[in-house]
Amino acid sequence: MLVDGGGSLTRKDFERELTDRMNLKSMVELGYDVTTVGVGDVFMGVDYFRERFAEVELKVVSANVYDESTGELLVEPYVIIEKAGVKFGVTGVLDNNASIRTQRGLESAGVTVAQPKEVLEALLPELEAKCDHVVLLAHMSLKLARVLAESVPGVDYLVVGLQAQKSSSPFEVEGTVFLQPGNRGQFISDYRLMFDSDGVFQQYEPNTVELGNKVPADASMALKLKEHKLLAEGLRKERAASMAKEREAARRAAQTDEVTCLGVEASCVRCHTEQYDHWKTTAHAQAFDTLQRGFQSTNPECLRCHTTCQTELAQNGSVDVPDDLRNVQCESCHGIGTEHARDGSYGVIRVETCLGCHDEDKSPDFDLATYLPKVTH
Ligand code: HEC
Ligand code: HEC
Numbered sequence: 001m002l003v004d005g006g007g008s009l010t011r012k013d014f015e016r017e018l019t020d021r022m023n024l025k026s027m028v029e030l031g032y033d034v035t036t037v038g039v040g041d042v043f044m045g046v047d048y049f050r051e052r053f054a055e056v057e058l059k060v061v062s063a064n065v066y067d068e069s070t071g072e073l074l075v076e077p078y079v080i081i082e083k084a085g086v087k088f089g090v091t092g093v094l095d096n097n098a099s100i101r102t103q104r105g106l107e108s109a110g111v112t113v114a115q116p117k118e119v120l121e122a123l124l125p126e127l128e129a130k131c132d133h134v135v136l137l138a139h140m141s142l143k144l145a146r147v148l149a150e151s152v153p154g155v156d157y158l159v160v161g162l163q164a165q166k167s168s169s170p171f172e173v174e175g176t177v178f179l180q181p182g183n184r185g186q187f188i189s190d191y192r193l194m195f196d197s198d199g200v201f202q203q204y205e206p207n208t209v210e211l212g213n214k215v216p217a218d219a220s221m222a223l224k225l226k227e228h229k230l231l232a233e234g235l236r237k238e239r240a241a242s243m244a245k246e247r248e249a250a251r252r253a254a255q256t257d258e259v260t261c262l263g264v265e266a267s268c269v270r271c272h273t274e275q276y277d278h279w280k281t282t283a284h285a286q287a288f289d290t291l292q293r294g295f296q297s298t299n300p301e302c303l304r305c306h307t308t309c310q311t312e313l314a315q316n317g318s319v320d321v322p323d324d325l326r327n328v329q330c331e332s333c334h335g336i337g338t339e340h341a342r343d344g345s346y347g348v349i350r351v352e353t354c355l356g357c358h359d360e361d362k363s364p365d366f367d368l369a370t371y372l373p374k375v376t377h
């Protein structure tokens, strides 16, 4: 019989589904009979847990994890597994320790977890009556598992599911045989039970096997693992590419945000038709055409003064001023439309407004007294 102490689902935030499917399928292929609900298994919530386990023929038992929304047990409390005529009753419990709950996301997982001790005291008599050996998959630390074994009699074998270190020497706590294989499938606790010719249990022969280089790789599993890694890498590359795109888009958005001129057609014209009609007759409304006529409409040296709000233009010849900001529009003189107040403070004209473009070089004849009346609406 092959059992697992729980926590098969990954908590990786990315490629999670891919990895979880791979893990569970592999457990089935490796011949696992049963596992239990671990803290990481419910990290993504009850629905995700159910979806993943529904995809595989892998039994999962737990006597103290409840679906919060229904109050029902999340999975079967136990299962009876018969091997060579011997009946094993396998149940599982999850540590309900509060710190684990808050640290590891149980609080929001949609489950409630009952006291392992209370649940087991109620369950074990029923289970013992139905089987020869009781196996408890205890998803908790060694320390808590010890306390549990000391206070709850009736468990024959206890698999410690949440202890990073393995134990290389076998041990018992109050008559309960502990199997402590450590984490991440690096070791297995290979405990062989021996019976006499009448089928009466004699003893167990404990062994801890390191799944290192000395254990030959299973060819079919190795291939599957390789395929999985390739798929995961593909996903990561896709993700990196899409993130780069997002960053680029955000960068661009931030750039265009700096130039938030609304443009006359999109904004001012609908409320200020009179000023608009007048403006249309001024040279400002033709300023971009002037550049086009001279084949200079992509020359950043010229665009600064012959368009609206184009203060920071690339100097590499690649500029393309959007249609709605061509010519010297309202916002060139009155300022960005987003700052339009209704209290008379917006758009006040000063001589400096003109001098930014009408400098000595480009507008040597500029004289406010003669120029201003030509643009005042
Ligand atoms: C510093 C701002 C500024 C820059 C830069 C600028 N211009 Fe002008 N441009 C003006 C102003 C202001 C006038 C109007 C001058 C006046 O009449 O007093 C003008 C007028 C002109 C006229 C005359 C329009 C007409 O029909 O009377 C042409 C042509 C012209 N610019 C082309 C260009 C070209 C080409 C460039 C780039 C090489 C350029 N400008 C760069 C501000 C500028
Ligand atoms: C060349 C600079 C310039 C441009 C371009 C310009 N205005 Fe004006 N605008 C003025 C001046 C000068 C006044 C007179 C008031 C002042 O001196 O502050 C004025 C006044 C106004 C007023 C106040 C009411 C009035 O008519 O006196 C409104 C509204 C207005 N402009 C809207 C617009 C709109 C809309 C556009 C674009 C279609 C526009 N302006 C383009 C310079 C400009």
Ligand code: HEC
Pocket: 262, 263, 264, 267, 268, 269, 270, 271, 272, 330, 331, 334, 336, 337, 338, 340, 341, 342, 343, 344, 345, 346, 347, 348
């Ligand atoms: C939703 C309508 C609306 C839009 C759009 C609008 N304005 Fe106005 N604007 C007003 C009103 C209302 C006033 C208050 C003065 C008045 O009664 O004309 C005003 C006043 C002004 C004034 C005079 C200063 C002041 O605060 O009274 C200027 C200049 C002006 N607008 C320019 C613009 C420009 C430039 C745009 C486009 C970027 C624009 N407006 C878009 C409604 C609008």
Ligand code: HEC
Pocket: 283, 284, 286, 287, 288, 290, 291, 304, 305, 306, 307, 328, 332, 333, 349, 350, 353, 354, 355, 356, 357, 358, 368, 370, 371, 372, 374, 375
């Ligand atoms: C964003 C730059 C810019 C600003 C700001 C600007 N101008 Fe101009 N102005 C120009 C350009 C460019 C021309 C030439 C347009 C063309 O003919 O192609 C021009 C042309 C003119 C002309 C026509 C000149 C002629 O000989 O026909 C007058 C008048 C004028 N501007 C007045 C003003 C006044 C007054 C102000 C300030 C209230 C002002 N401008 C602000 C860029 C600007």
